[in-house]
Amino acid sequence: MKKLDYIEEAHKTASDKFYGERVPLVLFITVSDAIISASENLDCIKKALFYGKEFPHITAPEGQQTLESLPAWLSPNAEQDGAAINLIHGIIGKVTEAAELLEALQAVAKEGKPFDTVNAIEEIGDGLWYDALALRALDSTFEEAQQINIAKLRRRFPEKFTEESANNRNLEEERKILEKGVDNG
DSSP states (O other): OOOOOHHHHHHHTSOOOOOGGGSOHHHHHHHHHHHHHHHHHHHHHHHHHHHOOOOGGGOOOTTOOOSTTHHHHHOTTHHHHOHHHHHHHHHHHHHHHHHHHHHHHHHHHHHOOOOOHHHHHHHHHHHHHHHHHHHHHTTOOHHHHHHHHHHHHHHHOSSSOOHHHHHSOOHHHHHHHHHHGGGGO
16 A cells, blocks of 8 residues: 655645635734633643643632543543543643644734744644644554545545535535544545
């Protein structure tokens, strides 16, 4: 079987259009500011959950429900296998890294700074690290996730990206592909 070139396959299913004139700059800045601010708070939560760091503004008041049982809500074996903890860490970490990547883009749009390629690659790498935690917790691999993703996108865009296909997705058919996994052909 030929090895999947995920980056190449991703580009086959990506839009080659950019409708920047449809989005006001102020809207992009407002929305990205809100995401970045929320992510900074989520990063504090991540550091409290996984690094034991104390943040007075996120300490639970006496009697208030906490996230102590979250791993068990995900998996009855959470305490033994650690997979649920890694899944939580992976999900929260991925969001915070995506927001840091958004900050790099926002600095260009909001402040006119040059795009920081070095930082962007670091944030993408950090995101991949969190993906690795989550994938192992889900008993999967990068390869499996990539193959399933491309199979879904090939269903949506058999030859290449089209706006028609992007705007009229068959979610039921795509879900079947996701459920079958890589054995769908």
